[in-house]
Amino acid sequence: MIPFTSLHGISMLALLTSVSGLSNGVAKLPALGYNTWNAYQCNIDQNLVLTTAKLVKSLGLQDAGYMHVNIDDCWSEKNRSASGDLVPDKVRFPNITAMTSQIHSLGLRAGIYGDSGWFTCAGYPGSFMNELRDVTQFQEWGFDYLKYDNCAIPFDDIIREGIVGKYQRMADAIASLAKTSGKKPFIFSLCEWGWSQVWLWGASMGHSWRVTGDIAPQWESLAAIINFNSFITQATDFYGHNDMDMLQLGNGGLSLDEAKSHFTAWALMKSPLLIGTNLSAITSDILGILTNKEILAINQDPVIGKSISPFRWGINPDWTSNSSFPAQYWSGPSQNGTVFMLLNTLNQPADMFFNLTESPWIRAGRQYSVRDLWSHTNNGTAVRNFTAHSVPAHGVVALLLKDAGNEPSGIFPQCSVWWQCIDKNGTHVGG
Structure with a gap:
């Protein structure tokens, strides 16, 4: 056990600092949707993504509020084109624009993955020094949500800025594109893993920020993430959310009670809720958890944006x-x-x-x-x-x-918690 004052070397003052979110017209509430990584990792293609989007609709997840269908790492070729553009994998994603169009025709939205370094975490081209070029391509292909990772950081004598500056480059590109295109800004999800107290600065440029490393489908992983997030709940409000990572329901390793705890904690702490389950094999129990409208209503509360x-x-x-x-x-x-x-x-x-x-x-x-x-x-x-x-x-x-x-009259003692409880004549109330 670690006393609060020494938690990961973070000062008490830093943890108690309130953070204002990036109010730029998108992502006032936590994102609800699907992400391919937990269930499939790199084994994705255009047909799987479209099948998943159709299942989001047919299983009632869209009706429950899940709107985003996001592809994760490994969607591109390993090299840029001769002109410097990102190229979708020619075999697995032969027409990525047609894919997003079909997602949109279902009434859903499409998200994509990138990295702030030279390469993505799986070794595909990153966006460092190509931020505006890449996000412009993403928009032309029909995406409006960007998960942005933290692998392959350039050498110090090249980057010459800290982690904040590395993410600011894409935040500036997104803002610039919104001005020139006249379209809404991308939802910007910072996948920085919390190493540099991202909950203190992420809100100035993004809509959610990962606060820990990757989740695993075990209770020990859930408990550690809940523990860490318990000290930074004040960083979540409208337009800015502590991202506790994707939902691991239905991937094995969790009991049904643990799955309910997982979903409840993530939802009530106003984390984005991105499903990572193979929807073709989802059980009715897991689907029932994911579509609990009373829990989702707290996550999507239009009046109160704060976490529990x-x-x-x-x-x-x-x-x-x-x-x-x-x-x-x-x-x-x-x-x-x-x-x-x-x-x-x-x-x-x-x-x-x-x-x-x-x-x-x-x-x-x-x-x-x-x-x-x-x-x-x-x-x-x-x-x-x-x-x-x-x-x-x-x-x-x-x-x-x-x-x-x-409450009914005549209840004794006069105070339910009697520490410092006192009558106006000076008589203390005791248990």
């Missing part, structure tokens, strides 16, 4: 970094009430109890109706506290609490 945040770490002292056992008690505002996430990080079922006013979004002396966002049931009224019983190992409870008026 921990109000109590649980088994660890507050503000403790523990990659195996992250914070357990979370809350945040929404347009329809206060959202709670109770995450059982233990390896066995557990009851989870909290006083309502531990959350800063709850008013003292009020009672609250309780909506379970997974069972889709109204579960009575909570007064002062709430207990979730027998939460499964690595499982989650997601609740929406709405103010239901004053």
Whole structure:
């Protein structure tokens, strides 16, 4: 366990700094869609992408809000053309413009992948020193979303700038293209892996930024990402989002309870939600998780852009970094009430109890109706506290609490949390 003040050498002041997003008319809310990498890596072609786009529509994912179909690495030839242009793989992507047109005809949007260095992570041409040329091509081919990676960084005596400047080059190219073309700017997803505190500067140029390395379909990976993100939730708001990496549901390695926790945490922390599952083999259980409209409504809230945040770490002292056992008690505002996430990080079922006013979004002396966002049931009224019983190992409870008026009179003690609770005559309230 790492105390908060020494978390990866990041200062407390830096973690508590609020970040304003890039409000340039696109990506006010987190992106919802599909990305090819988790399921297929380099084994992609035009037919697979179109088949996947059709499945996004036919499976009801588009109706649930998933709009982007994004190809990842390995889509191009290994060399640029004689004139310096990127060239789609002639065999696997013989007509990339026709592909995006068919995606658009389904009412969906198309995204592409690039890299800020000499090469992509799989060894294909990167965009360093070709930023405007490349993004102009992407737009001509029909794309409007760019995932931009961080491999093959040029030598210092060539780049002569830090990581911020390397990404700023493409951000400037995107802004320049929007001005000259009259079209909306690209959605710009920075895949920088969080090595240089990207959550502090990414919002000045992009709409989302990866905060950790690549996700894996194991609980240990999810727990580590949730733990890290628990300290930087204030960096997410409208137009700018901590990207916790793609959804690993249905790729093996996670129980159904862990899959629900994965989706809930990513959605309520306002991460982009990009599916990485083979949709041809998706199970009804995983599809049900991905299309939980009550959870998605929090992620896509048009009134509140902030992430939920921990109000109590649980088994660890507050503000403790523990990659195996992250914070357990979370809350945040929404347009329809206060959202709670109770995450059982233990390896066995557990009851989870909290006083309502531990959350800063709850008013003292009020009672609250309780909506379970997974069972889709109204579960009575909570007064002062709430207990979730027998939460499964690595499982989650997601609740929406709405103010239901004053709590009943005559409840003793006068305060649910009696530390510093005092009568006007000076008498302290005790348990």
